Amino acid sequence: MTLACHNLTMAWPQAGNNAEPLFNAVDVGFEFGQMTLVTGPTGSGKSTLLHLLAGLLRPTSGEVRDQGRPVSRWPAGHRDQWRRQVGICFQNLFLMPGLSLLDNVLQSLIPRNMQWSAMVDLAQRMITVLDLAAFMAAPVQILSGGQQQRAAVARAMVHAPRILLLDEPTAFQDDAHAERLMDLFVQCAAGGACVVVSSHDARLRQSDRFHARFHLDDGVFEAVE
Amino acid sequence: MKNRNSDHCEGGDCSRVKYWVSISIILLTVGLLAAVAHHADGNRREAGRWMESLDLSLPAFWPSGTPLRQPLALVPAVDTRFIPSIPRRLTLKIDTVISAAGHGMEARP
């Protein structure tokens, strides 16, 4: 069971016809039940890869396959439905200002057919696990950078996604909170999810908790032993 | 919305309060409208009684002495288009039977 990139090429249409593609004819697979780390220099396309894996962007050519199904070729409506199994934490976080922390986490649960009280309970538990219970009702913009990052992780994980994509999830965390987050990611993978983390964080690079590692540079994926 | 309790209110106890408050507002509005309608009904009945009692041809919607209040006060033979003091929108033409019995004349202007 893999989430795979098959012959995947991505070039930004805005960059013009002569621009080099971000990556070219990439074949790489991310196993379910495993944690995979993707490293690479800034601008190498790590975030774009996560966006492609999440079905937020369409590749220029090639496919993203979820257990063999070519999800990137699906029409928007089908991809919308499939994306319900995906949790993503953006590098820029993209929390919704003007809403409370609880509301931001609830945002992922609203379209899932649940009772309101069950949603609120679930969101509150997730927030508590991430050590943010004291800020439950606080507007999200008043939280610190690290707290906002954990809020974004909570939003990505609250609905127990089958595919969890995390872009620099520990960048603003102290060691204790980074470790706490890693525990959660491992739990998620142990539950059968495909967890893909993109990061520069040296603590993650040195961590032995990842099952697989890839380095992305100059449009080339290399497995790191 | 900003605290935990109010979020519980969304689907729990407070929804019942909101429900009853909404019902009360709707009932109050309907009651007020009904009272207004009833009051107006009374006034219309009273006006109708006076019209019957005094044999009034028209209600007093327009001022006395104007063509709309006493349209028949205008001589039928005079075309109001030639009376600049009476705007056209204040005149109206009522279909009447005019007769000159015994004088060999009958017409419907």
Place this chain on the structure above:
Amino acid sequence: MNIVPMMAWSRRDLGRRPALAVLLFLALSTVTALVAAVLILHHAVVRTFDGLLDHSPAMVVRRVGGGGWMPMPVAPALSAVRSAPGAVRPRTRIWGVVAAGDVPVTIVGVEKVHGFGLPGGIEVPTPGQAWLGTGVRWPDKGQGLALTGRQRVTLAVSGRLPESAAMAVHDLVVLHADDARRLLGLQPGQASDLVLDVFHDQEADSLARELSTAFPWPVQITTRHAVRTAYATHFAARGAAGLLGFIPALLALVLLIAALGVWGFRGRPDMGLMKAMGWTSGDLLRLHLTRAVLVGLPAFAAGLLGAWAVCFFPGNKWLPRLLFDWSGPTLALSPHGAIGSLALAAAVVFLPYLVASFWSGWQTVQADPMELIQGRGQ
């Protein structure tokens, strides 16, 4: 999707941009009130007028000559009418228009004969007395009321006619028949005109033709049906003029739709983010519509209530001036059947609003999530 979470989220979303929500609410309620008020007013005025007309005599017979109206001798007139089968309760009226100061008022002469009485237990005036409608000016309260017709007559004021009957008697002076005759230049035994009822309104036209030959002088006969028709035409013309009010209303509606477009545009990054969080295009469209309904429905209800209050709330003084160019009686318009006007207002305002909401939402949810987040949507 469960409706409760969707409603809750829509409320939160509206709370993030309260100014826009309030603006939309005000614009929509104003447009609704304007359109509904025009429609309701037209309906209610016609209905009220028709209702009051039901209490008027079925036919009016006026004696006319070369110069217009002429006094009608009572005895020969009654005798002529009684010869016509189908004429019910013929009676003569003494009424006319005279000046109270510099303002014209309608006078109605009555006398206490055959058990005649005024409604509400009001005493029939004796010679020299008068009852005034609430709209008749009576500046010298200690003095009598001076009326000027063929003669100048000063009457002692017995009191005011009831305000509740103002739609009929607002600028009326009820006085004794003898005083009325003096003011109108009528001789004893003469009346202003003659009225009668019929068993069925449909008989009035044929009876009018029959009556036209029954009098020894030229007469002008008007049926209630003819009056009703003439005023219906008049009201329809005024109503059509009132519909010009739709022009600013439609302009406001266009602005409203533009605002909705802005709403949709500004919400695009949020929409993209929500798609990334698992919302489908259908969910987002439902959210957009729920949000529109959460603002629109109360605004629409407020607009309709406002229009209703303007048209039907008691004590409304400016309405007669708007409708009849006169600070006339306080109108007690009939709300019966106004539901149809409300439904029409709904069709005119709320449906375009919903369509505009759907359209702006649809435009937004089509794009790929990342394009929306980065503001590169359609």
